[in-house]
Amino acid sequence: MKAFADLYSALDGTTSNKAKLAALGEYFRHAPPEDAAWAAYFLSGGKPRQIVPVSALRELAQRAAGLPEWLFEESYQAVGDLAETIALLLPEGAQADDAGLAEWVERRLLPLRGQSPEVLTAALDALWPPLDARERLVLFKLITGSFRVGVSKLLVTRALGEVAGIDPKRVAERMVGYTDISQKPTPDRFLALVDPAEGEGSAVTRGGQPYPFFLAHPLQAPVEEFDALLGAPSRWQVEWKWDGIRAQLVRRDGQTWLWSRGEELITERFPELAAVAQSLPDGTVLDGEIVIWIDGRVQPFALLQQRIGRKTVGARLLRDAPAILMAYDLLEWRGEDWRTRPQSERRAQLVRVVAEHIHPALEVSPQVEADDWEHFARLRDASRDLGVEGFMLKAVDAAYGAGRTKDVGLWWKWKIDPYSVDAVLIYAQRGHGRRASLYTDFTFAVWNAPPGTPDRALVPFAKAYSGLTDEEMRAVDAIVRRTTVESFGPVRSVTPTQVFELGFEGIGRSGRHKSGIAVRFPRMLRWRTDKPIEEADTLATLEAMLPPASVKEPA
């Protein structure tokens, strides 16, 4: 644990990527593989299922520091990170533990899961005293699973690539699925990551391994510049941009794996897609979007949301929210890696494959044709009615890259503008991470009646925390402190004075929200210091944005 805590401190103690890379390399070169396996797992975003309930951790800290609950809560609100709060509150300890990271995780932490409260309390109280302050911070970060230390997965793959003396892209390929919740990092899996042999990466040896997802770049230029920027439309394959879950469906050796873009295995959650794979030959990998599909029409994301997070899906949910794979790329065919072939060739083959293996839960994302970019722009205006987010533009000669890259091929996402309304800030809460201690997490409201209506009220409908600059963040924080009316726990209500233009991607009815409306990905687009609150939008504005189709209310 000490070596890993040293690494954490080194990473945390610099903003330079070069220095971080050096620290990572140093660690991975010297750490025993069983420890390195877990380090790579945590640093690239791996999170074991909850080990200890959060309440038990809070109690532990209160007990050890002799604090009343409210004072712990105040402390937590100021720090904005549970692990850090606890580490700061515990009494000084001596450093007297030299167990490695793997021993800590496998022997001491994972076995705590599901223990009775009495056993847990005793175990937790014995856990931290032999650790120093830095190690404790790491310990509680491991337990809470919020392990962010300014290291991207890309940086980890670069470090491992250097250690192994191989192309980091190779490591990235091997790392796909490494942090999946159902698999444990082992010395063998780690050694396979850093195997100096480049290997062919043939499908036969790949098991259920997916390929790194190729990601698109946002296209924000005005359409008049498209000809100059992109050339003729004939050089591009244009498809709708689906609002679902990006996924790869892998069929090899008579087995099926469905991977989400977050590199989680989600096969069990979508039995209808597992069934699709059964009709495909071995050595097939499809890339596409999981969407809910009823009567030939994509359904709002809210419906898909009901399928996410459920390990087992009942017959009723399967009937009410049937999923399909909207396939748009073929990455492997008959065991051969097709990623270097041009986009157009991959698509042609994909269309053939799907036609030969007809299944109700498998569609090919249609290609949209138009004469010029202006025409595409007009077609794109229909996106909202169709339930899509705009267009994807894929260069016809593009190979399938890894991650958000441009070196072997190019994908653009040409999204429609978000919905937007002017809303009033009514509640604020302190933020997390770099927003810690500042009031930056806001609840926004719109009016329930048009201007001039007597006694009209503000109805909360969305929360948002992103979109402001650091400077704006501090300015709004000062306003919140100045205009606080009341505090309930960590939340402050403020005298409504500030209007923000709020953007969001989707909108639907919701029984869970006071306003009867739920929006997707809300964020602040602009601080409307020019607008008095009377001019903010009303509930009627939001209702007019609801999709025309009969949207089912999420249960």
Add this chain to the structure above:
Amino acid sequence: MAADLIVARPEGLYCPPGDFYIDPWRPVSRAVITHAHSDHARFGHEHYLCAEPGRGVLLARLPGITLDTLPYGERITHHGVTLSLHPAGHVLGSAQVRLEHGGQVWVASGDYKVEDDGTCAPFEPVRCDTFITESTFGLPIYRWQSQPVLMAEMFRWWQLNAEAGRASVLYCYAFGKAQRVLHGLLRHAGTDLAMPGPIIVHGAMTGLNRAYAEAGVELAPTMIVSDLPARSPALQRALVVAPPSAQRSTWLRRFGAEAADAFASGWMQLRGTRRRRGVDRGFALSDHADWPGLLQAIGATGAQRVIVTHGNVPVMVRYLSEQGLDAQAFKTEFGDVDDVEDPSDAQPGSAVEASA
């Protein structure tokens, strides 16, 4: 019950029987100044009184004022109120104000810290009936490491950077913190003065450094950047002590893009504040008392009544009440200059730098 010796007025904390103010924020006739930070010591009063060791720094900050000084511990009587000043351990010349009248003793602490930092007279507990305390770091998450430990860490950071051939830029406030760093590094280096490289101070600091030196505080030897040739290799081993306002300034460019940077402030206790600052390292070196320090200081006064000013006021009031004390709050306009989280919305450096 006897009338309160100190009340909050729109002008500042006021002593009715003595007819004077403590650290007033609006112009008044008589002002007792606890210390020279700009939220406590402002221009515009007719008569100023401060502790004798604070004369130099206060005049450096507010030149031309009508100033009387009083040695620590010496009593004077004004309109029947006995007044004395006692070390607060915050910065050079900082004082707690003790008032005695009609059988009551009140102490207004100004800003204070309990650890002896070697650059000013250490905090001295003063028995009283009512204690007015600050609460800048009034949460149990704030527990400082001792100055020698922090200085060792800072020294080590500098040394590693120097060995790697990159300058170390340390941001800290020009009055108090900078001198504490210079003094602390000198102590850490020991008698042979083995430093990893030269210490270069920003121009904003030289005036205050001089005031400290004249008051007999030992500081590590420093130079200003023009003392070195433009491309001197010594720049890559230097520790650069600069006010926060210098961050991202052109002045810093000469130390190279590879330079490591750090911020010295109690707020650096939290990763979030450090990340918001955008510096590599944070050293939680504060001129204010930490949580145990506040409780220790309050306890040592024996006061049954405690009035809390700037900082985490509601937390402190509630906690002290739960401990059985009669606790309440005063609304003041004290931010905290030297440890303010964000210098852009308080005044800190700017005023100090302008006069330094």
